[in-house]
Amino acid sequence: MRPISILFAALVTVAAFCVTETQGAEKGPSAAPLSEETRACIECHNSLNPGLVQDWLASRHAKTTGEEALKKPEAERRVSAKEIPGALRTVAVGCYECHGLNQGVHKDNFLHAGYRINVVVSPKDCGTCHTTEADQYGEGKKANALANLDENRVFRALVDAVGSVKHLKGKRLVSGKPSASTLNETCYGCHGSKITVKGFVTRATDAGDMQFPDLANWPNQGVGRNNPDGSSGSCTSCHPRHRFAISVARQPYTCGQCHIDPDVPAWNVYKESKHGNIFFSSSRAYNLDNVPWAAGRDFVAPTCASCHNSLVSNPDGSIVAERSHNFGARPWVRIFGLIYSHPQPKSGKTYLIKNSNGLQLPVTFTGKPASTFLIDRDEQAKRQNQMEKICQSCHSGAFIKGHFTDFDVSVREADEMVKTTTLLLSRAWNMKLADSANPFDEPIEQMWLRQWLFYANAVRFGAAMMGHGQATFREGWWDLTANLAELSERTKVGE
Amino acid sequence: MRPISILFAALVTVAAFCVTETQGAEKGPSAAPLSEETRACIECHNSLNPGLVQDWLASRHAKTTGEEALKKPEAERRVSAKEIPGALRTVAVGCYECHGLNQGVHKDNFLHAGYRINVVVSPKDCGTCHTTEADQYGEGKKANALANLDENRVFRALVDAVGSVKHLKGKRLVSGKPSASTLNETCYGCHGSKITVKGFVTRATDAGDMQFPDLANWPNQGVGRNNPDGSSGSCTSCHPRHRFAISVARQPYTCGQCHIDPDVPAWNVYKESKHGNIFFSSSRAYNLDNVPWAAGRDFVAPTCASCHNSLVSNPDGSIVAERSHNFGARPWVRIFGLIYSHPQPKSGKTYLIKNSNGLQLPVTFTGKPASTFLIDRDEQAKRQNQMEKICQSCHSGAFIKGHFTDFDVSVREADEMVKTTTLLLSRAWNMKLADSANPFDEPIEQMWLRQWLFYANAVRFGAAMMGHGQATFREGWWDLTANLAELSERTKVGE
């Protein structure tokens, strides 16, 4: 084993190389001292997992101490904790500074080469320095995305219908429950898995046999991941791997991992919108690192983050919108219709909603909203007003008003199309053309699902961001119309 | 209110910042004087809509006077007017220079803070300096895209069938007409809306209550937009917002907003073509600003614009293809089949076409072209010859000939597949399996539409640019084949 001092000298060289060579690296103070523990981590892992270590070396974390982070003017600050605990104040935010936090509650903590290490770093850990962000995130739908699926009887029926293996039993299709692996690779890939510690295993490594925690449902980076420290969420979903670059989180590719057609075609719509057109044509000249993020100076057309969560300012520094990591806090209407559009829910725990038909859905099948659980008109108006301020950075009042009028009508009409389809489904159930026991496992029911989850969403998201192709022929009005015509023919059988 | 002189000093600083910081900004003379009117606009709008003003500051317009623009050697000139009217000659092309033009014909003109302003800048306005471009554009299908939809009985029936809300009346689906908002968010999003002035409204602004024109169907950036000055078209479709960057118009993301699958899969085909492969892998080294645009020097693989409208030269300056803003002027065959491919129409006003069955379609349902309205073989040959010259910049004669042979066959065979499908539809109508009153509102008819509008187009566009996936399994031959098999089974019912 080489002495640590030599290794460290080598690393400094590497770090210097990174700073000059890696154009994409976050700019920051040129160096920060590494803790003894982190130096020990790097000693082995720099040769075991060099890509991982290099990624971190290019991060702002590798070059900043807690003290320096706190010294910044408030608007430029990337930490929100009022104070940063002792150990983190004076060293770079290295391996051990994150993987060694809150050991007492981490069931995935284990003794590793003399140090107690957590495998999974959670929002609770990140919240040590990024407190407000962790808190906001925890209140939103993202941190609760797993429970919102699993604890909701309707959605759970959908998950089971879709992800289960089907076999033939005589002439009938039969199915059980989806496997943990398939859930992890499908629904829970975005919603998050429940990571538990099954025990400990010994694995052969380049440094000999070592013991590690044996984690169920790992790896997973879904936004609502249940972590072994009891917390929910995953910061790495949007701030991936060990660089944690704000420039990655701000680019639409990140949101596009999950918010993609056919169910959530936000990414598709953005791509074909004028915002997307300008972003893809000009983003190499954007400044994707600046905090605050100034419209017109740092970016031209907005990305998802500009409108939905970033701290946005004018070039003169005046704040246009405060940062929020509760992604449900800015929108006023939820266009991801379940099954109709509705005011945003008050709480991120949507599985707690109960509508007047007893279902955990924000609206009944006939369109009655579960208003107690949803924000009221005043809150809606306040939020729309705030969003319009962001639009105003680049658009006139007439432009903005006109846009949101079209949007409102589109959302309402998509809802009406879903209503008509739901009435046909109801007729089909009455005619015994399908069995309502599971509303997702027969062809007529699946046509109904496509109608609200795919096609009405295409119309609503298309109208939200002016993605006209998606709203028209690509899973929008055309499919709403054709699918309804086909469903109508099928429910005429026997008349 | 701060004195204008102070504001202007501040602006110059801002402008200087932009020039050095914004890598994507168009290069040009470092400064041009602003008119008094434009300075007044900026005084307020720089704080009201800073993104908009910053965008303009990074434009060539902000740094050039008409006089300077005219001084350039002809091939490098970006203005085509022989002369530029007095006011525009000596100042930067600022807010008022565009929003204050041709006030007499602008129904959207209004008194605003002491100045008479038009809300909507039209091709007629841009044509003050960019005369040839505005003229060419006006002659093409783009400027006429709204009329080509609305004044054509067949297409109007499609628009109504697709965009209307459907309700249940007893056991039947009934529908009315699509709403203005839905049209704006779907068909008219690309084709353009008809903007009218409904009256005037008072709106609260940061500067107190102000009166504004109340515009119907605004905002809209469709290529065939009908403007309040009586003109048709929208330059901002491709030269978006206030930077008007030629580098944006030249990148395929711009065309990709509308020319997208399933109906016009040009963008999809480009993406998977070798041209696209090279563009996405190498375009960061392209010079997207140069005029003329030299193959091999400024770009490697072409973008849409290279082949379809840009002024393309060799590196030695010799001209390969003249610029044209009539996008129908270069192609010889129209592969966006309605319902079959056909020679390009002579006029951009395709709603004036009448075929021998009395329909406003360039070909009858049995395949007879409305030849009087279409270019002849000589013109076709001339155009193909011109296009081949562009290909020749990078490809040999054998390559080019071979490619267009395959293309011709593919287009013809896609037409034959549509013919077979149309015969089946005809049979279905005869068998009363569907009612021909509206040819787009029943499942069998919708299968027929998919055949020509989606699948045959995938084959034709795929063959035009070597997008093999689109031509095969992604809405191409596979879907043509499977959809036809299904239609055939359905029309056998009752035999």
Next chain:
Amino acid sequence: MRPISILFAALVTVAAFCVTETQGAEKGPSAAPLSEETRACIECHNSLNPGLVQDWLASRHAKTTGEEALKKPEAERRVSAKEIPGALRTVAVGCYECHGLNQGVHKDNFLHAGYRINVVVSPKDCGTCHTTEADQYGEGKKANALANLDENRVFRALVDAVGSVKHLKGKRLVSGKPSASTLNETCYGCHGSKITVKGFVTRATDAGDMQFPDLANWPNQGVGRNNPDGSSGSCTSCHPRHRFAISVARQPYTCGQCHIDPDVPAWNVYKESKHGNIFFSSSRAYNLDNVPWAAGRDFVAPTCASCHNSLVSNPDGSIVAERSHNFGARPWVRIFGLIYSHPQPKSGKTYLIKNSNGLQLPVTFTGKPASTFLIDRDEQAKRQNQMEKICQSCHSGAFIKGHFTDFDVSVREADEMVKTTTLLLSRAWNMKLADSANPFDEPIEQMWLRQWLFYANAVRFGAAMMGHGQATFREGWWDLTANLAELSERTKVGE
């Protein structure tokens, strides 16, 4: 005609311009002498096809001699021949150096302006210097991609069913064979065409009438192209045009030309994976030219090439994975299921496989593998172990093990879904609902094909690279489920 010396001086200027101006150009020695033959080529072609010549001027080939290429340290070497033949040793790798090789076997060789030229440069030609790469490529499925389609009775039936024009004969659809052009624009676009010399033709050129070989099925850049020199393959598929840039081959856009949904959704899955997210957000800072390619230093998230074929090292130069141009050499399981997943075939000539039912498929319809033709468990384990080493550059052991467990389960379950579907198809054939003569030409059969070729592939590829949307609602589990439900209903008819 200008004297060659003047032209050459001009060219050197152009080359110098390219080197400084074209950021994307490959870095290398600043100049290498051109052969007399190549200078003659350029004399005409620089004005005839300037884009082509400029592209070459920006290539490494234009700036390196064989001798210089051989001098590099082994790990950095881009040529693998032990020796390079005389003529190529001392001049730049110019037009004639490639288009003049192996003339004796090139049926496309012709006398052109005093020189004997081959039209089509083949892997055999490239193998003069890149011997190992040509050999490896020749052993894989890519070089055999045309025969693998054409010589396999099952796949040939699919090709014929899909690509043939269908006509109505009375009430029946009839079809013949696909045309050569359509094959070239569809299946053979990726798989490669058979280029033959039909004779010679005279064409008018800018330099007067000239004779050229008349090639059938040209142009084509499919990976299994049959070349006029008797070799199979096409290097230009991934190293396109005359720049041959390794930076293009390493970017996923290149693989994405063919490995695209719905049949091979690798590209779609990559785009929505975390690897893709990071690549698209950060690749402008990647070093895409370095050999060897160091994880963490040259790239962060991997591209297709990193895991599937590149020579990957650690930043300290130690080799993580050797380069391989046999793209089937690294994976252990073939998830492009035909119709089920199976161990990778031993030979790239998959048409030689014969399963126990006599079909040229690696697995029978009931799931029995043709094990003699497939790699065994030991080889599978060895390969998986090698791949995990690549993963380990950035990921921990627990992460990797967990991922491949989920992957294995997903692949197995997708296979089970295909099995259920195949049993239903079998029932349909027994019930005479379809005729098994061609298993691809009737609706029920086409539903079966979609199940394994589109939807099971979406699940398998999605699980391989964590593309959760593709595995769930975009042609994955949802479509597997809904298509099966519909097929089940259809095969209940008459019960």
